[in-house]
Amino acid sequence: MDFDFLTQLPKSDLDDRTFKDLVDECLLRLPRYCPEWTNHNPSDPGVTIIELFAWLTDQMLLRFNQVPRRNYVAFLEILGIQLQPPAPAHTVLTFYLTRAQDALRSVPVIPIGIEVSTEHSENEPAIIFSTDQELRIGLPWIRHFLTEERAGGLPEQVQNRLTNQWTRDEFGRWTGRQQPVFQMMPQAGDCFYLVFDAIEPLDGNVIALTIEGEPAGSTGINPNRPPRQWEAWNGVEWQPVLLREEDDGTRGFSFDDVERRGPSGLREAEVLLHLPLNWVPTTFSGYYGRWLRCRCQQSENDRFSRSPQLTTLLAQSIGGRTQASECSRVMNELVGESDGTPGQSFFLQSQGILARQDEEYLQVTPTGELPQRWREVGNFANSSAIDRHYTLDSRTGRIQFGPLIREPKHLQEEVQLRRQVQWQGHSFNQAQVERVETLERHYGAVPPQNALLHIVSYRTGGGDRGNVPRHALRVLKTALPYVRQVTNLEPGRDGADAESLEEAVLRVPRMLRTRNRAVTSEDYETLTLQASRAVGRVYCPQKQPGGLPGVVTVYVVPRVNLPNLEQGIAPEQFSLSVPLRNEIELFLGDRCMLGTQSFLQEPDYVGVSVQVVLGVETDFQQGAARLELRRQLIQSLYQLLNPLTGGRQGTGWNMGVPLYQSDLVRLIQNTLGVQYLETLQLFELRRETGWQRQLVTGGVIDPGLTGVICSWAEVQRQSAHRIQFLGEELEP
Template sequence: MADDDLKFDFLPQLPKDNLDDRTFEDLVAECILRIPRYCPEWTDYNPTDPGITLIELFSWLTDQMLLRFNKVPRRNYITFLELLGVRLQPPASAITELTFYITEPDIFPYRIPASTEVGTERTTDEEAIIFSTDRDLLIGQPTLRYFLTSRTLEDTPRVLRDSVTHQWTRSEEGEWGGSEQNLFDEQPEPGNSFYLVCEPDEPLDGNVLAITLKGLAATPTGIDPDSPPRIWEAWDGEKWQPVLLKERDDRTKGFSFNQLAEGGDNPIQSADIILHLPLNWPVTVFTGYEGRWLRCSFSQPEAGQPGYVYSPRITSIKVSALGGTVSASHSMVIREELLGNSEGIPGQTFQLANAPILTRRDDEYISVTPLGGIPQNWREVPDFADSNPDDRHYTLDSLTGTIQFGPLIQEPSRLVKGTEDRARITPLPAVGNYPNRRGINADGPLERQYGSIPPRGAEIRLRKYRSGGGRRGNVERETLTVLKTAIPYINRVVNYQPARGGADAESLQQAVLRVPKMLRTRDRAVTQEDFETLTLEAARGGIAQALCVPPTTSGEAGTVTILVVPAANTEAIEQGDGLAPDKFELGAELEDRLRTYLDERKLLGVQIRLRPASYVGASVQTQIGLEPFYNNPQAQEILRRQLEVILYRFLNPITGGIEGKGWTFGRPAYVSDIIALFQKVPGVRYIGPVLLYEINSTQQGWQRNPEPVPQIDPGERGLICSWKDRRIRSSHVINFI
């Protein structure tokens, strides 16, 4: 980027002295005044005289030099950033969770190694987007240890009944069975629960379990089999998390076995309930029972939803593993890349074959093998400021993939020594009261090595690194389905959550804007602005907006709440579909990344709470009068699509608002906003009535208000969003007059 392309209007405009305030006219006049003194025979000063033309030419050149002389070049500002150690941030990697389903392996636990690669389907237009798992996934062999029931629903169960230990027996296959047992009370009430406690020895974090139940077909329970009022949850060490991913994963139909009864005559029916456990499913002790806890509870029925009239009854239960879920990031893993051989000189650099480079992990480092020696592990450092000559350090530029070893820096005493050596050959004359420099003390090192130098001829190899990142990694759910790494027993793989947090590399302009905030926060979170700035910095562009809100009650003192809007892929906006609120979900992996970054910079005792923003949908209906040029169906359709895209872009948390940098928290959407927006579009002659329809989130999902409103107010901490969904009629309607 050229220096003149950078605008520093955001900096304070302090008064600046002109080192030379002469203008072009002043320079020309001064030269003409000097003509009689230096060239008296020159008497024609008209602009047509060739001499005057030369004077104007050199005056113009001098004026340009004075202009640069009076302004510190913007390049110096960039150099100042380099002295501060500011580097362009590399792309951020999108993160998601991958679920692997296995055929029955012979040995448990079954291990799916870290860095297993899964990608999207490759098309003729686009390359596949590759994700790799962040850690090993262990799929254990679960065994049911306890079957407990409770009349009330509590976060910490206190009163539990073990009603099957002495009535059921466990087979060698791990199936518990015997006489019929009630899951709830004889007269069920909301809050009735039963708990399944698995053996603690097996690794079951993130596993996908199949709960196989047997019971009488078409058991009379009083519920609607397609909408049973029950909820499955697992204890993750802090809270109970829902683990039934989709309603169709409950093949018992709420323990009624209704669907199975329609397909056979066997009175005893068996069906599975598929549960996706949290990534952290620890061993916990409740009321003296130790293990990994699951529970199913009779939830409060919603309006019009029938509840349990009779308790479901089962005759046996078994738990088995079908697969597991593990976190993954948009990256490609490269192993054992040979960089070359050392020349034994300071500051030698090497270039990686793939760039940019993602944040390094513990097993990603450089190995240096001297000739005839054993490999040495070297450590990456951000800079060589604290490196001693014997420290095996190197730096790695994440954006360009350039590796550098320790440089040799000449100290000031070296320059003094060189001057003294030259003085012995040619004595320096004394000037006034200043003697020559022969007496200068040149003690101390002449030069200093920062960091060790690999021995000459040593082989330099990077053991492992990950390359990737960027916005294109923000893929939608159920798009990562192609296994790129050959692993036996894998039936299929899928991502049930969209990938979020991917961002492109930082531009120079963005870095220039970031530095004043960086100098203010000093990498510490104290004020509200500090928390917002560091939240955006933690995700490296993976967060579009962040709002730090003050506590509303005295009980929240010491707690910092940050509303986060993750960056999403905006291609759907340009396609005229908009972005639904579920595109801005704050995934567990992104939340962990933000929390870890902020915990290292917050004050002691401060608790951080990350929350997704609240959204209110907006749908626009209007009539447009067009210029005569657009009185044909093809042109009208193009303009209609253009206007829809403009609306989806404007009413959006990421690209919306007056400045196009995201809708402002708490700002309502007015009819006048839409009118002002359309008035800027070429071809629009006049605008008819503009109707705004509000779309709100309810327990049944998103619902559109049937009556138009003069404005849509998202609330003090809310944002406006718009998207296309024919089921709720959330799309924009533009009719031409």
């Protein structure tokens, strides 16, 4: 019996030599073993004998390739194991408008599925991203202007600066007498808040905040590094919304080099703010709305000598941001026509199908009837003969309908029953008919004959090629009114290629122990890895931090491209993106025990910087050899201190495992060209200290129970490794 309804996995041969390869290999050995044989033409009898034995060997290899690995793959097919499809990269697309949003001439909604791509080149095809959510541009009406001295995490003792002091015109511009935004002698923590109307759809909007104030000469700050921070409350924390210092036209309220004048005759400039994708309306101190704040950050070198004075505030939406995935959407594709038999299969025109959404399904239209919506399932184990079910292999695009399974005795019993009716003249016995019917079973309904099959829509894409750099997506493939420019201010992340057969072979034993339910910590780790190809490593401690009953914390390290190991990977690149977090939480939520909640968290990344002075062998003291040795040492250090590929086993640095000085000594001394190690210093960088580089005196860096060692090169944080050879000066 052929199990055509099972998943089809690619097979790998133990020996992939063909008949031609065998013949060519024998002919290449003739000059060595039989130099007097010079006629290698196909007409030569000796060559004929070689081809004969090559054919016999090819037949042996054909059988040899069937076992044992191919049998193992066949067992995986019987279990219904499928290779995980590629994971799409995610990013945030920013759309800038030709004009600000206007109440009289409203900019229409940017819908789901808008495609933006990279520039097409001769060698590389364009990479297409599609928006995952619709983008609405609202009117940012300022309702309250508040200040607070030495504010903590949340607004508590605020002072209203608008009541009876400023007035608003029909365009939303607030004007009035000069208002200080901080104390007269500003202190660290001083804040002023802008509370926006909660009704307007401002999630992800880009606003231009027009500010008018007195000239900056008396503020006493460096306009290139103003001690202030623009932030918005996203429902969980204050999120920075000033992406670049160049976006602050006021130069930190100094209005340095600003010639533009406002209604009061004072200097006026704009601050460009990219608001959170989820800007949650919140109530603080009795004021309800969407909260934006500017916080004073004093330092010894950069300080306000007195508070800036403002006379005008106006907010306008000039664009918006929305989530996008690397995919192309296919609409209403004709799959084929049913012949009415069980176990039919069809192939979509594309491969690498992304996870289906609610509006992505198979539609079956029988002749003369209304279209029917069929439901996708993982397998047909629980499907009855009336269930409109189908399976879809995301990797190959294969649509499969349920089979008809007959017991071995079914044909014999059916023939015997027909013989009794046709030859012996007996009538059908209901008990006998039911007995025969129990020997066959339909797993899922069968589309009627001549019924047309359509996929309403689906998305195809995925792979690590979607991890594009910043500002790579600039080509708008769908015409949109009032859109001047589009770009990605964040790099593409979470893209991963499809699972290979070797990776599936390693995954299956753990999957069989888990049995698709999350109970133990190992179950949570295994299922999290299955949730998405974008997951690199997973840690679920057996002793949970906090000890809350029913809450399981899972630490996730996303898969990150490793294009250049000479620079390492900064901890910001390991942050969990919103789409990946949602995908994992949804996957685990269906498999957790009743009353158990999974909580995803990032490990506490601890940076390591190494400073080494060493002596090298004579052959490596000059020229290109010395440069190559330095490059090799730096690359080895970044590779060892990598959460994904580092560690003592080369499989990633485990959570909670400390770094000892001896680990680095062994690595350096085993490098070809190193004669001896003079000195070695360790420096650590932690998030809670602002990634400040600090010398380690104990010879060990302990990341803590939930920490992971990492390493990267950054000039501002001085996190790069430094290699000095004896006789030369240390590089800065």
